[in-house]
Amino acid sequence: MKKGLSKSAVIVTGNVIVVIICLIFLAFGLWKVLSDQVFDMNMKQSMSGAPHGDIVVIGIDSDSIKAVGPYPWDRKVYAQLIDQLEKAGAKVIGFDIELYTASNNPESDKLLGDTIAKYNNIIFPSHAELENEFARSTKVKAGELIMAQGVQNPIPAIDKSPHRAHINAAYDSDGVIRFNWLEINTPQGILPSMGLAVAQLAGADVSKYLNMPPQQNSPKSQLTIKWDGMEKDFETIPFSEVFNGKIPASVFKDRIILVGYTAPGSDEGTTPVERHMHLVYAHANILNQILNQKIITPVSGAVTVVLAALMVALFGFLTWRLKAISGIVFVFSVCIALMIVQYLTFAYSDYYLDAVGAMLSGLISYIGNIAMKTYFETKQKNYITKQFGRYISPDLVKEIAKSDSEIQLGGIKRELTLLFLDVSGFTPLSEKLKPEEVVDFLNMMFNLITERALENHGTIDKFIGDAAMILYNAPLDVPNHAYYAVKTGYEIQKGMERVRADVEAKYGITLSIRIGINTGDVVVGNIGSYLRVDYTAIGDNVNTAARIESTASPNQVWVSESTYEQTKAYIEYNFAGEKLMKGKSAAVKLYEVVSIKGEPTNGEKPGKAS
Incomplete structure (x- = not known):
């Protein structure tokens, strides 16, 4: 190598390239797929599996469809259910059921509407009409509410409740539901999510959620869901057993009721804790999160960049100081320690430190520097072999070349x-x-x-x-x-x-x-x-x-x-x-x-x- 390209110059240049590569990966979120997988793992490992005891899910399951009759049911069925739950003293009843079109029996539609009007604690959902993901990403600014083009409401005969809620699911880039919009701006005003609306109607303190500061590069009111239970963890009662009076009224007194589909293949989505979860349980998890006053706060992106810079510098420096085996042990030990710190931070403080970017940036630094180190060691061995090969025993040349x-x-x-x-x-x-x-x-x-x-x-x-x-x-x-x-x-x-x-x-x-x-x-x-x-x-x-x-x-x-x-x-x-x-x-x-x-x-x- 010429004097102008010294070993130090090559190392500096190589590490500048490493830093540029890491910045590109961090800036464009190229680690996101792996980060999401680690996030899902942390979420599943940290969930308590013991949701708030006030939440009850009434599921429209396969047995209920057999018992009550072919679906869709006559809407007087829902009216009867509401009367039964109100008599039992239910605190709030939220339906994860869309009734956007009139049925073949207008009298039943009217009966359901009149029943809803009698009580002040019933919510039937609306659906905000959002633009496609690409269009939304170009129009929605970070820190502002998602804006809907319109709203699909229940039919007028049924839309008698003063309480409104949306049931829009928010899917991440890989199709997994990790967050939800607690509020969506619509031409009809701000529409809260089902979980937020039910919690507020139940008397929960929702002020911290209404005034929640926007997360970095995210719309206002976007909530990272704290999944605390799978379907089996929530108290679930088949619709037919409630409808047929088999459940004591005391079960529902002062409790929050969510009614939704639990039959296989209906209204399902992928979540961090369950691959096929009925979405009534997504609302139940959001409701549980609000009742428990939990907010998952991602650590600032600046912290991630600083941590990544530290890992790049540390791994790069120690690559030249440690022998190969010691270096590998150190690198993997630090990576494991980072994953443990990330999990403990998330599990015990509800702060989410995304250490994946820092860890992988460190690994890029290690790989880059180990490649340069190997190059120089090979160059040195070749030099030694060339220098001494004409003067000493071939056995000695081999010993010198392979000597650590x-x-x-x-x-x-x-x-x-x-x-x-x-x-x-x-x-x-x-x-x-x-x-x-x-x-x-x-x-x-x-x-x-x-x-x-x-x-x-x-x-x-x-x-x-x-x-x-x-x-x-x-x-x-x-x-x-x-x-x-x-x-x-x-x-x-x-x-x-x-x-x-x-x-x-x-x-x-x-x-x-x-x-x-x-x-x-x-x-x-x-x-x-x-x-x-x-x-x-x-x-x-x-x-x-x-x-x-x-x-x-x-x-x-x-x-x-x-x-x-x-x-x-x-x-x-x-x-x-x-x-x-x-x-x-x-x-x-x-x-x-x-x-x-x-x-x-x-x-x-x-x-x-x-």
Whole structure:
């Protein structure tokens, strides 16, 4: 990568793209499908299943249709039901039944209307005629009431109650009923929902609902329904049993009655808590919510954005600080914690914190940063492989490439064994050879040296003309590195015996190789400037190895005392004497390699990182 596109610049650019993607998703509500699913799950898990005890549903079920007669019934049936409930002392009677057309029996229509007129606690619904979803979304402003084009009322013969209510169902984008409009503006005035109208008529305090502040980007008076019960949770009595006088009057005294369809396949909708719920129970849940004075308040969108920003920053930052497994555990732990916080907030405070957007924004940040991290790690491994692949054992290259720990390339102190070798007699030989023959000879000789070095886990530091420097125990640990260095020198000398014989026979020139080996602490790493660096070793022990090589006898391998002490169990030596070397205040004991008599048996595999 060029200097202008540094690692930091790539990370910053990548995270800017992550932020833009998250903002797009948040701004356009692309998380809504998943958010709605989590909302439904929270709603179902938090419902008490114990609605307000004043609510009774009288259901028009299959048995009632069999008992009373084929549906639709003669409307005098409803008149008789009203009289029975009024005599029993019912507080309010709300019908979730649409009577928008005259029946075949006008006298029954009139009878029902007269019955309604006798009492002041009866509600038969109207239906607000709303525009289609697209048209409404273009005309209704946030914070204003939904505006209806018109109202479908019960027929005049029946429309005798002073109390009005709408039974319009409000469907979310996925067809689920999660909210309702408590009030709709119509040409005939403001029309309350059935739940609100019944609660108000029952004497409940509805002031907080009439003055409810509009939710963000929603019409005024839009109520998120607190579903607190499924159909089975509400006290439900079949219509026919009430009509036929089988239920004691005391059951209905001072109670709120909702009459609606409960027969299979009639007037059903999908809700967060039940896939096929008869909509009379939707009104019952709204009524229950008002009686219990509950309002679900979504947390401000600004809080969601701030939380999302926090997750993006946190996940992005820690991706670079944690290892892969730790990062995954952390990310999923935070996501689970967010879901728990969201649920507890909703269940115990009726505030709804939509954490899905924040959670998924964090996951996008994590995925984006882990992709960048993987790219740079792969790039580093490729660099290492390319950098060292020509100089060290293939086994070591594999160990470096798959190592999770970073290799310290800036220069570290560690114990190495260093092997120096030099070829004598090469200059007169090169005078007798053509240039291309010189290159071929050097390649042949250095192939021998390279093969022996790599086979014994060495790192070829450099070739300088007809000399070479080889490191052992860098960049990764090589157990028994002194042994492998001596073994390399011995095998090189053995391999050069045939080469020397061929050169002397063909050109009359005697070639010889001197090899010096020393073990000790050095500084090893990438050493140089930003324009040019070399992976090499420096220090007094490096100089000592070079001077041992220059002192060694031709075609011999000489080692220092430190190397001798680490390898004498496996190598046969002759004492070569003591030599006073430049820069040394005391003479250095030297040993000449005679033969290999064994090998380490501690079971350690050379080349494996510790």
